[in-house]
Amino acid sequence: MTVGLRLDEAVWGLLHRALELYRDDPRATGHLRHQLARLEQPLRVAVAGPWRAGKSTLLNALLGEEVAPVAGADGSGVFTWYEDGPQPRATAYSAGHPPQELAMAKSATGLRVDLVGWRTGELRDIVVRWPTRALRQVTLVDTPAVAGPGEQGRSPVMERVFRDADAVLYLTRDGRGSDLRALESGRESLVGQAAPVNAIMVLSRTDETGGGKIDALLTARQLARRQSRDPRVTATCVTAVACSGLIGLAGRVLSEADHAALARLAAVPRPELEVHLLSADRFLRGELPVDTQVRAGLLDRLGLFGVRLATTLVRTGCDTRAALSAELIRRSGLTELRESVNRFFVDRRETLKSRSALAAVEALLRADPSPGAAELLGAVERILAGAHEFRELRLLAALRDTRLGFDADVAAEARRLVGGDGVGLAARLGVEHDASAQRLWEVAADAQWRWRDRAEDPLLRLAQRRGAQVVVRSCEGMLAELAEGGR
Ligand SMILES: Nc1nc2c(ncn2[C@@H]2O[C@H](COP(=O)(O)OP(=O)(O)OP(=O)(O)O)[C@@H](O)[C@H]2O)c(=O)[nH]1
Ligand SMILES: [Mg+2]
Numbered sequence: 001m002t003v004g005l006r007l008d009e010a011v012w013g014l015l016h017r018a019l020e021l022y023r024d025d026p027r028a029t030g031h032l033r034h035q036l037a038r039l040e041q042p043l044r045v046a047v048a049g050p051w052r053a054g055k056s057t058l059l060n061a062l063l064g065e066e067v068a069p070v071a072g073a074d075g076s077g078v079f080t081w082y083e084d085g086p087q088p089r090a091t092a093y094s095a096g097h098p099p100q101e102l103a104m105a106k107s108a109t110g111l112r113v114d115l116v117g118w119r120t121g122e123l124r125d126i127v128v129r130w131p132t133r134a135l136r137q138v139t140l141v142d143t144p145a146v147a148g149p150g151e152q153g154r155s156p157v158m159e160r161v162f163r164d165a166d167a168v169l170y171l172t173r174d175g176r177g178s179d180l181r182a183l184e185s186g187r188e189s190l191v192g193q194a195a196p197v198n199a200i201m202v203l204s205r206t207d208e209t210g211g212g213k214i215d216a217l218l219t220a221r222q223l224a225r226r227q228s229r230d231p232r233v234t235a236t237c238v239t240a241v242a243c244s245g246l247i248g249l250a251g252r253v254l255s256e257a258d259h260a261a262l263a264r265l266a267a268v269p270r271p272e273l274e275v276h277l278l279s280a281d282r283f284l285r286g287e288l289p290v291d292t293q294v295r296a297g298l299l300d301r302l303g304l305f306g307v308r309l310a311t312t313l314v315r316t317g318c319d320t321r322a323a324l325s326a327e328l329i330r331r332s333g334l335t336e337l338r339e340s341v342n343r344f345f346v347d348r349r350e351t352l353k354s355r356s357a358l359a360a361v362e363a364l365l366r367a368d369p370s371p372g373a374a375e376l377l378g379a380v381e382r383i384l385a386g387a388h389e390f391r392e393l394r395l396l397a398a399l400r401d402t403r404l405g406f407d408a409d410v411a412a413e414a415r416r417l418v419g420g421d422g423v424g425l426a427a428r429l430g431v432e433h434d435a436s437a438q439r440l441w442e443v444a445a446d447a448q449w450r451w452r453d454r455a456e457d458p459l460l461r462l463a464q465r466r467g468a469q470v471v472v473r474s475c476e477g478m479l480a481e482l483a484e485g486g487r
Pocket of ligand 1: 057
């Protein structure tokens with residue numbers, strides 16, 4: 001089986017077997033070649049979710065610039081792809097026309113793509129090339145709302161998200177049933193069932209939590225933590241994170257002038273300022289030592305909650321632009337979200353891309369009743385069951401709630417060894433970053449020895465022993481890597 005065979009090699013082999021099976025079908029071979037090409041491309045991460053969940057704002061926060069048009073400025077139904085490129089450039093793709101370059105300008109409020117002459121519904125994709133380091137390893141995809149308010153059931157947008165992207169940040173303001181159903185639609189396949197490892201739930205617009213009280217961001221973080229242990233969430237998402245895209249973006253683009261204006265506001269006696277910050281109207285009309293226009297700008301970028309938070313932060317010590325910016329980014333949840341994206345998506349990009357290829361082959365085979373297709377479907381299933389990468393990820397999911405019944409410290413060690421705190425050797429072994437190969441070896445060998453005992457312990461439940469076997473195999477992998485490196 002795939003033990004000893006690497007996942008990427010197994011997937012590459014499968015794609016070639018499928019190409020052989022469909023050699024007389026140009027549509028299928030075209031599709032399969034596209035999947036082969038995708039294996040070499042950056043990871044595709046879609047930002048999806050319901051109407052006005054804050055998708056475009058969060059995408060801008062991740063990019064650190066106001067690139068994506070906010071609040072549905074573009075045609076509905078369009079997927080907008082943000083790729084790394086030498087200079088800003090946008091190309092429109094539609095069903096009935098050849099690709100067309102779009103006029104584009106960066107303005108103070110974001111990117112302006114000229115869509116004059118296009119009818120809604122004609123456009124399918126806009127590909128934006130944008131020079132930024134943030135896009136070296138991932139392509140970000142801004143997507144239209146999953147369903148209008150009140151609608152339910154299968155969503156064509158989510159179907160396309162699961163087909164065209166490798167991973168998804170699913171934004172929801174409250175993690176309601178319809179959001180869970182949208183995520184669960186990704187499980188209606190062998191691949192979706194065996195490897196539900198491509199989604200992060202993001203509680204969005206968290207500055208508005210509980211009516212925007214000053215502890216809103218903290219409350220939202222607690223909610224996200226609780227949600228990430230909910231069985232319906234663990235079944236579809238690798239984690240749940242709370243993030244206010246608005247505050248995160250404001251932190252990233254904060255200027256010296258913004259900081260100076262906020263400092264002037266923070267100097268106003270607190271009870272007095274608080275009265276002005278009760279509503280947008282009061283804030284804009286009141287007597288304050290900052291120009292109305294500047295206030296309007298702050299309000300636009302930070303929101304009322306953000307202005308309240310920022311002035312409090314200035315008052316309690318954030319006395320430089322850099323300090324305030326860093327604190328806003330951290331409190332917004334953007335730092336944690338970026339860490340999660342790195343840990344679960346970017347660091348595991350090869351696994352996620354292999355997963356996408358498996359899903360594409362499965363979809364193709366399912367529509368075909370021939371014996372050759374059934375046989376290949378069996379191969380898909382064997383790769384899913386046997387590939388160590390997917391076993392690690394399934395164990396990680398199982399370790400998130402208490403289903404397995406390991407003691408907390410044992411569960412924490414298992415989680416770390418299978419890459420839950422990062423997939424690098426030092427992170428897995430819980431040692432310093434610059435530990436010597438000798439030390440890594442000793443710690444890995446010791447862990448392997450202890451977990452082998454567990455894997456063979458007749459007093460443990462079968463599921464626990466199986467889990468321990470996965471950990472042992474991870475340790476073996478690390479020792480093999482160290483042995484190779486030492487040669
Ligand atoms: N308070 C607050 N407002 C936000 C946040 N994120 C977005 N908004 C506001 O919500 C509105 C919609 O934001 P978008 O980023 O366009 O949301 P979207 O999900 O892309 O919207 P659609 O693409 O139209 O579905 C805008 O007015 C944003 O300023 C946030 O974190 N906090
Ligand atoms: Mg949008």
